[in-house]
Amino acid sequence: MGALNIIVTVKQVPDTHNISGDAMKEDGTVNRAMLPTIFNPEDLNALEEALKVKDQLGGKITVITMGPPKAIEVLKDALYRGADEAVLISDRKFAGADTLATSYSLKCAIEKIGRYDIIFCGRQAIDGDTAQVGPQIAEKLKINQITNIIRVEEVTNNSITLRRQTEYGQEIVKSGFPVLITVTAEANEPRFPSVKRVMMFKNITKKEVEESYDETYLKTPEDRTKKYITEWSADSIGADSIKIGLAGSPTKVKHIEKVVLTANSKNMQDIPNTEAGIGALIDELKNEHIFG
């Protein structure tokens, strides 16, 4: 068996720390233009595991993302960290996809990439926290999956042994190839981008990605993104138009509400930070049998 072919699925996600209901569109999907974006954290852990496998056994790492043209940023970041090839699948027709439509689109692209032994995915993305796309890609490719990985115990040219975390403890699981693996944040500390690789690809870094979809086909011959980042449309991966985007998404957002937590009680009682104040509080709770 030759060197391993590894695919890593990544996603550019809104940084979910400062989000308001304003960022949601009428149809309930996300207005990503309004939000700062980052490399989905657990996808970095997935990439790191791929890089570790490559460090040990050699092979080729292809990162793939589905998203708007701007999502090329996470692919570049992955190249800086050591990925060999990057694929962006981008098309207006993908817009509004739920996990089923997303996994179908990624499956089509992965089949176009062709050979793969291991697919590493982050366990979940911080915008939806669903953890569904990985397993759904595995099902669509009809391959094995091992989820919630906290460590790669051993990898050889034809199998991988993993430690997964469950509610009841840990399991050591071995699988042959091909296999899809979802990686948690506990698995590793992702390496930083290498300065050398950033220098190598710095022309790409400085390249502004145009807003308009059509202009993202990068035309200049010296443009290095052309060499390293492949862009595919829905047609070029042979995706069935009724299985992608909003049309291919059985789940619909009916309603979105900004979370406003309301007080349990009419008014909060201010307790002075004194022995008397706290003593009175404890007495009150004792009298009401709150302590049991």
Added chain:
Amino acid sequence: MNAPILVFIEHNNQKVADVSLELVSEATRLAKKLNCEVHGVVLSHNAAEELSPLGHYGCQKLYYIKDKRLNHFSSVPFSKLVSHIIKKYKPQIVLFGATTTGRDIAPRVASELCCGLTADCTKLEIGSHSIKEQTFENTLLQIRPAFGGNIVATIVSPESNPSMATVREGVMKQNTPDTNQKTEIISEPCNLSDSDFLSEILDVIREEKTVDLKQARIIVASGMGACTPECIFLIKQLAKTLGGEVGASRPVVDAGLLNKDHQVGQTGITVRPNLYIACGISGQIQHMAGMSEAKRIIAINNDPDAPIFKIANYGIVGDVKDVIPKMIKAYRG
């Protein structure tokens, strides 16, 4: 009779998982509105007596697939078998716990059946939904936090059947068991070939939970403002004095001061104690999602503007190191 609601039953250590009892209970509430039955599906190599409580909670029929190869969880066989049961019995709703197992197989099942799946629901309702000219009555409204807990989304999937959801552990209330109610166990074949068993389980390491916050009546929880060994010591002392358990917000767990079993919140455990004492917890939405239903909340924080005070019944502005000893002293009288 309308198509049933199917619950994927998890069990471990000869016991049905709490989340499965919660889901059966919730399913009975939905079933009343839908005028349908509640069924379960269980995969096992030897489950028997431990399944009878399912009846007490309202599971009317239990599809039981028994095979010695099912002694350990494995994605492909489990999801194939559940898909098979769904195809055979055509439930209108399928519920899974949002556990490691549920979150592993539910997406595979939904993918195989090409139906919608909503992850980590915290609330389920029955309602109607209109798409263009068409109105779907009696559809499952799947309510879940999204965007790091900043929004709550209601998701529907009326055009695909069944509606599927994973539901967070601890959020649905268990029915009072009625031992007169029985479940009818229906044996189902295990139509799998050995080539479906693609994962080899080399070892299983059981870890006993260090704390069971779900059962705790009193929780004293540590947050970023009490994220030092000294504060943790005081918090443990207060918990011990009150006969409670120690909880934590995520930064404290991330800092390694308490393990993940102690974590309350959206990525941790949902709790409903009689009393929750939030020590140095600012009140990030992700944390409050896991404790806002406590009967009483005492918030201790240096910052009088901390959001935690908005949901607290009692607020003490002050340093945890200073307040806790006073509480211990007052309690001991």
